Amino acid sequence: MNLDANGVKDEPLFDGSILTEVDFTLCSSTYNPAITPTNPGENLKLRPLCKSDYEKGYMELLQQLTVVGDVTYEQFEDRFDKMSSCKNSYYIVVIEDTLTNRVIGSATLAVEQKFIHQCSSRGRIEDVVVDNTYRGKQLGKLLLDLLTLLSKHVGCYKVSLECKDKVVGFYSNFGYIKEEGQNYMCRRF
Amino acid sequence: MNLDANGVKDEPLFDGSILTEVDFTLCSSTYNPAITPTNPGENLKLRPLCKSDYEKGYMELLQQLTVVGDVTYEQFEDRFDKMSSCKNSYYIVVIEDTLTNRVIGSATLAVEQKFIHQCSSRGRIEDVVVDNTYRGKQLGKLLLDLLTLLSKHVGCYKVSLECKDKVVGFYSNFGYIKEEGQNYMCRRF
Numbered sequence: 168m169n170l171d172a173n174g175v176k177d178e179p180l181f182d183g184s185i186l187t188e189v190d191f192t193l194c195s196s197t198y199n200p201a202i203t204p205t206n207p208g209e210n211l212k213l214r215p216l217c218k219s220d221y222e223k224g225y226m227e228l229l230q231q232l233t234v235v236g237d238v239t240y241e242q243f244e245d246r247f248d249k250m251s252s253c254k255n256s257y258y259i260v261v262i263e264d265t266l267t268n269r270v271i272g273s274a275t276l277a278v279e280q281k282f283i284h285q286c287s288s289r290g291r292i293e294d295v296v297v298d299n300t301y302r303g304k305q306l307g308k309l310l311l312d313l314l315t316l317l318s319k320h321v322g323c324y325k326v327s328l329e330c331k332d333k334v335v336g337f338y339s340n341f342g343y344i345k346e347e348g349q350n351y352m353c354r355r356f
Numbered sequence: 357m358n359l360d361a362n363g364v365k366d367e368p369l370f371d372g373s374i375l376t377e378v379d380f381t382l383c384s385s386t387y388n389p390a391i392t393p394t395n396p397g398e399n400l401k402l403r404p405l406c407k408s409d410y411e412k413g414y415m416e417l418l419q420q421l422t423v424v425g426d427v428t429y430e431q432f433e434d435r436f437d438k439m440s441s442c443k444n445s446y447y448i449v450v451i452e453d454t455l456t457n458r459v460i461g462s463a464t465l466a467v468e469q470k471f472i473h474q475c476s477s478r479g480r481i482e483d484v485v486v487d488n489t490y491r492g493k494q495l496g497k498l499l500l501d502l503l504t505l506l507s508k509h510v511g512c513y514k515v516s517l518e519c520k521d522k523v524v525g526f527y528s529n530f531g532y533i534k535e536e537g538q539n540y541m542c543r544r545f
Contacts, residue, residue, distance in 0.1 A: 236474035246475040253442035285425035286435040327542040343541035351540030352532035353516040
């Protein structure tokens with residue numbers, strides 16, 4: 168439990184101290200201006216998703232990404248608690264505009280445990296979204312660099328993401344490779 | 357806790373009764389001879405991964421798939437317990453040859469919880485392997501059909517898998533589609 172700016176009890180999805188353990192100087196990206204996870208920009212704060220983010224527009228932000236549907240706070244909290252109970256599995260980070268108290272960016276590192284590779288884990292970057300009106304501030308890049316480094320920090324032997332053709336070049340800047348002869352297939356219900 | 361054939365206490369990764377809840381008649385594949393998850397073939401049994409499978413060659417089977425490394429029973433059990441504690445997340449099924457008491461096939465359905473799609477989930481079929489000497493018995497097909505149906509049964513809005521070029525045709529038989537313009541990128545550590 169944390170106290171938010173108004174002294175209200177809140178609960179992060181995971182212990183945010185792990186974000187400060189990531190050595191961000193290891194990332195190969197160039198930032199101009201030089202933002203970091205601890206200093207993501209003026210009036211911006213990067214931190215774990217909290218329960219109070221339901222009120223701060225987290226679900227509305229996700230709607231800029233894909234279908235979300237109507238989700239009540241109780242449904243949100245139930246899902247939050249289930250993710251939280253899966254230890255070391257869900258690292259959802261958000262960027263909040265501390266002037267408006269709105270969540271304006273988010274990305275997820277989902278960690279799948281494995282028996283292969285010496286009982287290793289595999290990371291997946293999922294649901295990266297930055298609010299339309301906050302584009303051009305390097306925030307997508309910041310989220311991606313952070314979660315990629317975090318995946319290594321938590322012991323993943325590899326990390327992957329899915330993307331459309333037009334952003335393959337963008338993601339290759341982060342060390343992601345479209346491996347020859349490897350396909351991704353999907354069945355929707 | 358279950359008792360195995362020798363009356364030894366054992367522990368499945370998940371409650372196997374969910375496998376019997378899957379209506380296998382819904383799968384569109386044709387089986388000749390007509391095997392099913394409950395009758396996978398003579399002297400074969402399909403069931404959840406159990407702790408005793410460490411002794412029954414589960415890790416050796418995975419070596420036919422990829423790098424596994426030396427894993428002690430303690431390491432195996434630790435990973436097993438961590439997966440098990442993530443409720444409704446890891447469905448690893450195995451096929452045992454009941455004559456030799458060896459695990460000769462396995463596949464994993466890993467379920468990632470989401471906030472999108474009305475707090476839905478996304479399934480991934482991972483680590484499908486059938487022992488070289490048991491090929492041609494439709495066991496890979498059986499595992500894939502079962503876990504695909506299971507992913508829907510447990511509420512996934514979609515299920516995906518990764519595969520090499522040469523098996524795209526094979527997986528398309530199961531309703532999997534290589535979606536136009538969708539890429540999968542990976543970074544290895």
